[in-house]
Amino acid sequence: MWRYVVKRLLLLIPVVLGAILIIFFVLSFSKGTPAEILLGPGFTQEEYDAYNEELGFNDPFFVRYFRYVGNLLKGDFGTSYYYKTTVWSELKDRIPISLRTTFMALAMAALIGVPLGVLTAVKQYTALDTIPTALAMVFAATPVFWLGMLLMYFFAVKLGWFSTLSTGKFSDLILPTLALGLPHAARQMRFTRSSMLEAIREDYVRTARAKGCRERSVIWHHTVKNALLPVITVIGNSFGAMFGGTVIIEKLFVVNGIGSLMVKGIGNRDVPIVTGCVVIIALVYSFVTMIVDILYAYIDPRTKARFIK
């Protein structure tokens, strides 16, 4: 097992380096050099050249990339063009905020989606199946920001249960969590349902029934256990999509997280901030994916057997 964990940890390095390379490459197409943005209008050519030289902007692409990675290893994300502070000082308080929203939404999505998926599969072709399935189709097609706006309108503006702006209180997190989580709950429900339906038709379930197991035992011990394995991967993938989705939700609910920092950074053409945000998002996402893979290998005896000798 440890061999697998170490292997996965080592695999994380090239992936993260590659992700930084891609982001660096994409953002190198940005219009305007840092000097243009930092100096503002009305600068002389000498000032411009000196500034670019000082920032090392005239160096070749790969030199700048390796310098960035080198600095990153020391925990230095560079300096923001707009705030004039270090990128890390902007990032460090916002990462927990976004992570909290994402994990809450993930927990909610899994707690609603997975049990409903099991229920609809067990009660296939009854009203308990068709109604949740139809609703899930609607939620899976709803854009998160529109769902967020509707929730905000009904629960904050009309009923006044929550405030429309985030003030840092726990109750302010409920609406963003719902908006972020519900479409994923729908997706997880649909996936769990089809995974369950597949498992119900397996030979070992037929064997269990033939042995005379009680229906409850057939469902819980033979079907659910096996059907939920692939669901773990889907929940892991949801994390990435949700963490990315916070960009939109934080803008809507004016939450001071990493997503709204990134959107502001894009508006200010603050390349170091945008790079920093994407690097953090990619790092966290790769790490979570790795944990999910290890968890999967640990739970699934078939994968586990390959690594334990």
Add this chain to the structure above:
Amino acid sequence: MAETTTAVKKKKRKNSKLADTWRLFKKRKTSVLGLIIFSMILFMVVCAPLFVEKSKVEESDWEYLTSPPVAGHIFGTDELGRDIFARVLYGGRNSLEIGLISMVCALSMGVVIGSLCGYFGGILDQVVMRILDVLKSIPTTVLALAIVAALGGSKTNLIIAIMISQTPAQVRLVRSAVIGIAGREYFEAARACGTSTPRIIFKHIVPNCIGTVIIQASMAMAQMILQAASLSFIGLGIQPPEPEWGSMLSNAREYMSTAPWLMIFPGLFIMLSAYSFNLIGDGLRDALDPKLRS
């Protein structure tokens, strides 16, 4: 004479295959509903001039500023007195166009790269798969956002961003479909007979993959419409005053407490479009996936 009979027979067989697909698709009532919803949206958007003149999109009606739905403005008006109905219909042209073009581009890239990787394997496959692993570590919304941020907000850049961020998923899908076929007996048999590579690709791989690709096209279209709307919502994408469903919602957020109708209609159209494509995709899966046929 003999030739014409074979031609007729061939035509009949082709027709019956299409009819077969339609018969299976029709069985699922929700998919037919999806087709109806989408046809209606498409008709309204494409034939928008039948319902309302194009000039209404930017024309202000000063007597009706931020007016709720009334006769003459059936979806209401915004803070500048512009007709929401006209903006939703003409804005839909932008939204659906972005979704359609980026879907076709991403899927074509997926088909070309995915089938090359799946068929030839080896170093090419290894290299592409590692690049995809890296791309997978950045959430699609964030990647698309970074691309539009670098290129600047416009319709073309939005399409490029969505296409690039969605291509990896399509490549993986097509690749695994091709690998699945390459493991089948008929494929082995064709190779053993000495069939040429192009013939194997066009006679065996393409016809067997086409179902997967068509199903995916429908599902991907729903994803792309949602993605395009969210990027426009953030303000990257089509720039005002040009209408687009996502950017209309972004504007509606400011007037939420006083003018909720501003957010209802554009959102409803985004949702219904994505919903109908998901339903159609489900129906196509029933009709085209040979695994489910038995």
